[in-house]
Amino acid sequence: MQLNGPVLLYGAGREARSTRAYLSRQAPAAQVFVTVDSGAADIDDATQIAPDEADRLVARGALALIVKSPGVPLYKPFFAAAREAGIPVTSNLNxxxxxxxxxxxxxxxxxxxxxxxxxxxxxxxxxxxxxxxxxxxxxxxxxxxxxxxxxxxxxxxxxxxxxxxxxxxxxxxxxxxxxxxxxxxxxxxxxxxxxxxxxxxxxxxxxxxxxxxxxxxxxxxxxxxxxxxxxxxxxxxxxxxxxxxxxxxxxxxxxxxxxxxxxxxxxxxxxxxxxxxxxxFAPLPHRLEEHRIGGLVFVNDSIATTPEATKAALAAYRGYRIALIGGGHERQQDYAELATLLAPHGVTTLVCLPVTGARLAEATRSAAPHIEVIAAADLEEGMLTLGTLKNRFDAVILSPGAPSYNQFKNFEERGTRFVALASQIFG
CATH class of the missing domain: 3.40.1190.10 (Mur-like, catalytic domain)
Structure with a gap:
């Protein structure tokens, strides 16, 4: 990599910090900017600029390189404009x-x-x-x-x-x-x-x-x-x-x-x-992470952001009477098949969270009317309701089948909150 001008980091997470450290070693004289679509960009030895200022730098051809973080969509018009201006766009991995x-x-x-x-x-x-x-x-x-x-x-x-x-x-x-x-x-x-x-x-x-x-x-x-x-x-x-x-x-x-x-x-x-x-091998956090609290099994499977992942979680706990917590950020997930599998996998109680939980609830009421469906405004309300229904289940599984972004920063925060609520309510 030969740098002959300023570098823009688009995104400010773990990989951006790693990239900044690499640039400090490989091109210590390079001027480094950082921009994000929302929030703060706390990167040492980098000048934070707003996205519109980044647009102006691209329009002037004033950047030698752009390093995109993984979470920033590759298909933003910004990156097409950069390439048209002859500015390479790369990544930490590349x-x-x-x-x-x-x-x-x-x-x-x-x-x-x-x-x-x-x-x-x-x-x-x-x-x-x-x-x-x-x-x-x-x-x-x-x-x-x-x-x-x-x-x-x-x-x-x-x-x-x-x-x-x-x-x-x-x-x-x-x-x-x-x-x-x-x-x-x-x-x-x-x-x-x-x-x-x-x-x-x-x-x-x-x-x-x-x-x-x-x-x-x-x-x-x-x-x-x-x-x-x-x-x-x-x-x-x-x-x-x-x-x-x-x-x-x-x-x-x-x-x-x-x-x-x-x-x-x-x-x-x-x-x-x-x-x-x-x-x-030790189970990774938020992936079928098991806790025993108050005589019940609590499974933090917050990483499950698709219906297919939820199906796998239910299959791993055959023989249990299950309270399942599902729903989250809308990504047009199809819950029709999952709803038909809940009863055969031992689900007796279903807590549905916004926003996709509404579709999961509707599909479940149609496929398995005997399952108790609880529409909760958030995870805490759902867990509090489960606390009044302890005789209906042996295991509580958070396997939402949807991302967390509508109510949490990420799936890790959602899973950590689930475990904390389990201790508070059932411990």
Whole structure:
């Protein structure tokens, strides 16, 4: 990277701070601006400017580089205008690729759900096999923070990052693919295309998670990919037994472990290392995170922002009488099928939160009239109501099937609040 002028950071989160630290090392004399669409931009040694000032800098061609944070939509007219003005637009991940990709084994994992668990398992399996491996992306470190610390890197990548990735991994895993983040991408079709951009940059060995018809059709159209070999039956049997005795709950997590094992074996893992990696896995926060309070089980699955993720959570708790908390930010989720699955999975009580909870409530009243449906204004009201109905359930599962942005800053804040309310009301 050769800088001959000012740099604009668009976004001010973890990756932007990592990028600023990288620029301080690589181009200490560069003038750095930062802009955000809302809130404050607290980046050391960077001058905060408003978006309209950033527009003026682009119009004058007064920037040498723009580094976009993942949460900022790639399809904003601002970035098209920058490219038309000859200003490169890049990312923390692509700066890593430019500076550190050569000579490293790169494993990239994406998908709608399960990618964090799969990436973490892959890194643990390799680590316990004696392979010097780091974890970066949405989990672990930001790409430029991991830099050149390990010869093998496992990246967990969101669709925001795969949309404009400029290099190819050696090995890649796709956990599953469902409609998600349509507001960022603009359409379901573009969301799929942006996910699959990870596999179109060059030759890559690919392993698919859920082998459904959609993924099979997609895989046939990906271009320069080669399928990783399936697990040998004896190896698969060991993984099934190991997962059964581990802290990985549900059939979907067995699928994640199988996918991780295929990637890890291709990268140099041993069977002993795979077993040890599964044993070392601790459930990630807000992903089927289990708490026992007041004789009940409380499951913080706030990461579940699609109906498909909620289905997986319910399947992991078969045999329980369940109070499910669902609903959140509107992304045009379809709850019709989920509503038909609630009763067969043991849901006796359903708390519906704004705004998508209204559609889930309507679908549930039609599909399963005997389920008690509670329309709550917010999470606290819903939990207080559940506190008066303790005899109806053994487990309370927060698996909303929708994002949190209408009432919380992010899913982490929503999950933390759920656990705190469980302690206050049921403890």
């Amino acid at each position: 700066l890593w690729g430019e500076r550190y990709r050569a000579g490293r084994q790169v494993i990239a994992i994406t998908g709608t759900k399960g990618k964090s668990t799969t990436a973490t398992l892959t890194q643990l399996m390799l680590h316990h096999s004696g392979v010097d491996t780091g974890l970066a992306g949405n989990v672990g470190l930001a790409p430029l923070e991991i830099a050149d610390k390990h010869p093998t890197i496992v990246f967990e990548l969101s669709s925001y990052q795969t949309a404009d990735i400029a290099f190819s991994p050696d090995l890649a895993g796709l956990t599953n693919l469902y409609p998600e983040h349509v507001d960022w991408h603009g359409s379901v079709e573009r969301y799929y295309a942006d996910k699959l951009n990870l596999f179109t940059r060059g030759p890559v060995e690919l392993a698919l998670g859920e082998q459904d018809g959609l993924l099979a059709r997609i895989a046939a159209d990906l271009g320069p990919v080669r399928a990783l070999r399936p697990l040998a039956p004896a190896v698969d049997e060991v993984i099934v037994d190991t997962v059964a005795g581990s802290r990985l709950r549900g059939a979907h997590n067995l699928g994640n472990a199988r996918l991780a094992a295929r990637l890890a074996i291709a990268a140099g893992a041993t069977l002993d290392g795979i077993v040890a990696g599964v044993g070392a």
